[in-house]
Amino acid sequence: MKLAIVTAYPPSKVTLTEYGYHLVKHFRLQKEVTEIVLITDKTKEAKDLSFTEEGCKITVKECWSFNSYKNVFGIMGAIADTKPDAVLFNLQFLKFGDKKVPAALGLMLPLICKLKGIPTISLLHNILEQVDLENAGITKSSFLKKAYNFIGASLTKVILSSDILAVTISKYKGILESKYKSRNVALIPHGAFETPPEPTYQLPKGPKQVMAFGKFGTYKKVEILIDAVEIIRQRTKQDIEIVIAGTDSPNTPGYLNEVSKKYKHVDQLRFTGYVAEEDVPVIFNDSAVVVFPYTSTTGSSGVLHQAGSYGKAVALPDLGDLSILVKEEGYKGEFFEPESAESLADAIENIITYDDYREELSKINYKAACSLPMSDITQMYVDYFAAIQMAKAGNISIDTIIAEREKEREMEKEREAVELLVK
Known part of the structure; x- marks a missing residue:
């Protein structure tokens, strides 16, 4: 699978940069992924691709900028040039800008990919229903809060047009399914970036x-x-x-x-x-x-x-x-x-x-x-992309696949809990 990942990436200072780095780091080690197309924001310094493990090829396409009105054209142009088999969007509501129009235009990209028939998963790290707009530094105005909530609900519907919308917290899945009557929302945990050898838990000398x-x-x-x-x-x-x-x-x-x-x-x-x-x-x-x-x-x-x-x-x-x-x-x-x-x-x-x-x-x-390394998390995404292909072939529906996958994970958790009790 040739996988395009749309994300900010180090040394970028745009939100979710670090998560994008670890997505790329671990997807490149998945045997099903033959090439990663990193569709990322422009930076003066070179992108950090200094991985030590042997993995698949990474093609970098720097084609968008924070608050640019042209991001849709740059990103869709990169997708047209590279022709990926699937696209993963690493998103939150202010991913492409803190100005209303660039931010909204960027969030329409999953819908465009879906309309073009490209298997698409959007990972949405936050939902507007759970964001305190004042504390998050977006607005203090009551009128603007209502406007943002209306726009946010409209954009959420657009993002939900992805083949699968992934969230990292169960509460988000419940809200989206209840409010938007969606059946394509998958719970995929955040995951731990690294799992170094177990530390000694001792502190260095000094303060x-x-x-x-x-x-x-x-x-x-x-x-x-x-x-x-x-x-x-x-x-x-x-x-x-x-x-x-x-x-x-x-x-x-x-x-x-x-x-x-x-x-x-x-x-x-x-x-x-x-x-x-x-x-x-x-x-x-x-x-x-x-x-x-x-x-x-x-x-x-x-x-x-x-x-x-x-x-x-x-x-x-x-x-x-x-x-x-x-x-x-x-x-x-x-x-x-x-x-x-x-x-x-x-x-x-x-x-x-x-x-x-x-x-x-x-x-x-x-x-x-x-218990939740990024290697396992990226494998979940690979499995869901395979499921999308099955659904497109008409063999099974997306909501059935999501339900089966999450039931399997719950059973695995129960088995682990029993093993701990036995120990």
Whole structure:
């Protein structure tokens, strides 16, 4: 199968870049995939294709840009030139721009591919019904919120025209099936990017690093983390370094620079800037705890899966999607009230003070990450593409295939649970 993947890709700063990298990394190892056509956004630097494992050929087509009105033509031109057997879209609502028209035009691409008869799966990382538009930095206006929700519902219907729409959280599947009466929605978990050898769970010498990772400034606010560590410093003798790993959200340029000025008096506060893929293991391995200073969520958390794969304890806000994800995929952490620095301080202190507890959380999260490696996730997509071909041949309907696949996964989970009880 010659597979086209439409995604942002490192060193791009556009959303879902890292997930795109790991999709490509693991699809190229699937025996059914003979070539990957990487349909990606334009960057000044070369794309990161420094994979060590032997895999299939990758053809790079840099043909779109964030907020460009011409993305549809560039992407469909690349598809016409390369003639893939199937297309996978790695999407969220602001994937192609934070301006209304470019964003909407980009989300019409799955429909165009479907109309051209190309087997199409769209992976939608968030649904507008679950996005807090104000906290996500989109709009505060009540009128505009209603307008966005109307437009969002219309665009969701367009994306649902894909042969299969994949979501990573069961709640999203339920909402889409209930509201839009869809029967082509598949639950495919997010997956863990890497599954390194099991760590020792020991911390490096020196201050304990309390780390937040991501793109900050909208619903990810680092002030609460800094304030929480300052509270801990006032009441304990813990030696702590605060590590803010990542960049500004595209919606809030200059945010981290302003934070660094505001907190320049705070000791042992480090802003790493953009973290290259090869530096990610170091950032996580050196951390005592990974903190999620979120005021809302917009889908499954790649950072949680990364923290698990490196065997790290986590401090999480008690918010909808994260709470669901923790329960569904077997992660565990210290929860805190989303806007309370005191509550976050308690959560961090519980983890860094008691090494046995920190190691217990770390081991649970590592095990959870190992249960859903990206190799398994990409195989699910390969299986679904094969199912689409079967459906097009008239042998079976898509909704029947989805139901059968998900029933098989539930039975597998039950078998694993029984095996754990026996042990």
